[in-house]
Amino acid sequence: MNFFQIISEIEKVDPEVYDRLDSRRSIFKHMTGLGQKLSAAAVPLALGSIFNKVYAQTPVGASVNDVLNFALSLEYLESYFYQRSAAGSGASAVTLRGGFSGTNLAAIDLIRTDEANHVTFLRSVLGTAAIADPGAATFDFTGGKGAAGGPFADVLTNPLTYLAVAQSLEDTGVRAYKGGAALLMSNKTVLTAALNIHSVEARHASRLRTMRRAGPMNNAASQGLPVSPYNAAPKSWISGTDNGGAGGSPTGPTAPIYGAGNNTGAPTGVTFDAESNTTQGGAVLTGLPNTTGFPASAFSEAFDEALDVTTVKTIARTFVVNGNNFLA
Amino acid sequence: MSDNLQPRGSDDTSFAQPLYTPIKRRSFFMYAGATAGATALVLAGCSKDNDPVTSSNLINVGSGDTGVLNYAYALEQLEAGFYTRLRTGTYYTGLGSTSAEKQILDDLYYHEVIHREFFKAAITSGRISDSLTPDFSKVDFNSRTSVLGTAMAFEDLGVAAYNGAGQYIASPLYLTLAGKIVSVEARHAAIIRDLVGEATFVGNDVVTLTTANTSGVTTNNAPANSSLERSKSPAEVVATANTFLAEGSKLDVSGLK
Known part of the structure; x- marks a missing residue:
């Protein structure tokens, strides 16, 4: 076993490995002690553990x-939203669960697991820097902010409304992570983790849209047909602005989720366009070769759009009770 | 989270921590580090007398942002080629004109061709060949199972590829553009997986639901029970992608790092 050859290999994926090692010479002390205690077969695992110690020191910056x-x-x-449909979460959850077919219920439960896992994971990365758990009372998923008459008044008992709000939350999350990516470029590990959550949110959004177009009681969700203008029976991707999304109209409560954001302070070259955007990186998509005869909708569908933090917060606070500063 | 404030245990006790220890701060990086060591060992074992031979027959995507864009362009050429080709197979031609499956496959064809043409327009210098030759000899375009299974492989691979390549991009604009595409690929992946089996839009094969990710590039890794996409390094992606590319069109991604 050639220790220095191993370091050389690691250098290929981490050019700073020598710096990391040099700044913590105690790693070589670990090596000495280990040799006496471990059998040859155990050495690879132990060596990995040594590098754990080095990498574990990587700081997470303040802005990150x-x-x-x-x-x-x-x-x-999201996690508190899906908790409302979990088995054992009260009478409304019983009603909700009764309104979904078996595979659709399994899908909702799977998404709930993912979102709870994301909370746990992000807390583990942030450590003591993590915000406090806001608690269930922070949220009002009817959109009434704690008062009656919200746009999604029956969200906790009507599966159709529940799916509509779920789609809205996931599509918002996809845009938020996309907009946040450029702010994480200084830390490749954190950036990649965020990207790896981003795509899972997109998978969720796709499934929720699929269930909405086939109906909550339909076990064959993937066989449902989309109906233009796609606010009630959407495609699995965003087409134009989906006529304002699940809220039902271009002036409805979910319209900002598919609209343009605020470009103030955006990283160089980045703009927060509406989902109907068909110009990407200066290229006008509708004029591209080999796309003759393509439906106009395909050009906006092919690209999702990012959203800035301020706009996302405004959208998210639709579901925060008045007087609470969460996401303010 | 008070554990974070406690001093680390002795070397021996921390080595002995089981993998199922509840996630604490930094455990993400611990897993990442473990793979770095393990991979290096594997490489160390063979690099002395078994240097990889770089075939001049490979298409080198280059390095830097252009390299990443070329990498994406190559994958989009492959995907677009697949969705174009399937339109002549009897599985697709036999679908009802208003069936959900036909509408989905039509949209995927449009989207992937648009992605391909976008990259062709966006990469103004140093662009790889516009006409990579695919090899779909393993696909039976008359079989629903074969077509959808291959589509699923391509879409899942595309998501893992974009996610794993973001870290090599220097320009915020390009990173954001890649993000705009990858979430659409993830939406594709989810519906194709649901066509193959309802409610399989995520699964432990593509997301770290019950087991950790173990990419050769440690930044891709995440612990079990974290529900992160299993992003892959360019080398891991082309190991699969090259099996769908003809001789002379296979990719060399060694410049992406």
Whole structure:
């Protein structure tokens, strides 16, 4: 076993490995002690553990923490939402669960597991820098902010409304992570983790849309047909602005989820366009070769759009009770 | 989270921590580190007398942001080629004109061709060949199972590829553009998986639901029970992608790091 050859290999994926090692010479002390205690077969595992110690020191910067806490806030919003349909969560959960077919219920339960896992994961990355658990009382998923008459008044008992709000939360999350990515570029590990949550949120959004177009009691959700303008029976991807999304109209409560954001302070070259955008990186998609005869909708569908933190917070606070500063 | 404030245990006790220890701060990085060591060992065992031979027959995507864009362009060429080709097979031609499956496969064809043409337009210098030759000899385009199974492999691979390549991008604009595409690929992956088996839009094969991710590039890794996408390094992606590319069109991604 050639220790220095191993370091050389690691250098290929981590050019700073020598710096990391040099700044913590005690690693070589670990090596000496280990040799006496471990059999040859155990050495590879032990060596991995030594590198754990080095990598574990990688600091998470303050601004990165801010972005991660923003992400954690959104995960709490989602996690508490799905908790409302969990078995054992009261009479409304019984009603909700009774309104879904078996595979659709399994899908909702799976999404709930994912969102709870995301909360746990982000807390583990943030450590003591993580925000406090906001608690269930922070949220009002009717959109009434604690008062009666919210736009989704029957969200906790009507599966159709529940799916509509779920889609809205997931599509918002996808746009939020996409907008946050450029703010995490200084830490490749955190950036990659965020990207790896981003795509899972997109998978959720896709499934929720699939269930909405086939209906909550339909076990064959993937066989449902979308109906233009896609607010009630959407495609699995966003088409134009989906006529304002699950809220039902271009002036409805979910319309901002599919609209343009605020470009103030955006990283160079980045713009927060509406989901109907068909110009990407300066390229006008509708004029591209080999796309003759494509439906106009395909050009906006092919690209999702990012959203800025401020706009996302405004959207998310639709579900925060008045007087609570969560996500403010 | 008070555990964070406690001093670390002795070396021996921390080595002995079981993998199922509840997630604490930094455990994400611990898993990442474990793979770094393990991978290096594997490489160390063979690099002395078994240097990889770089075939001049490979298409080198290059390095830097152009390299990442070329990498994405190559994968989009592959996907677009697949969705174009399937339109002549009897599985697709036999679908009802208003069936959900036909509408989905039509949209995927449009989206992937648009992605391909976008990259072709966006990479103005140093672009790889516009006409990579796919090899779909393993696909039976007359079989629903074969077509959807391959589509699932491509879409899941595309998501893992974009996620794993974001870390090599220097420009915020390009990173955001990649994000705009990857979430659409993830939406594709989810519906294709649901067509193959309802409610399989996520699964432990693509998301760290019950087991950790173990990519050769440690930044991709996440612990079990974290529900993160299993992103892959460019080398891991082309190990699969190259099996769908003809001789002379296979990719060399060694410049992406």
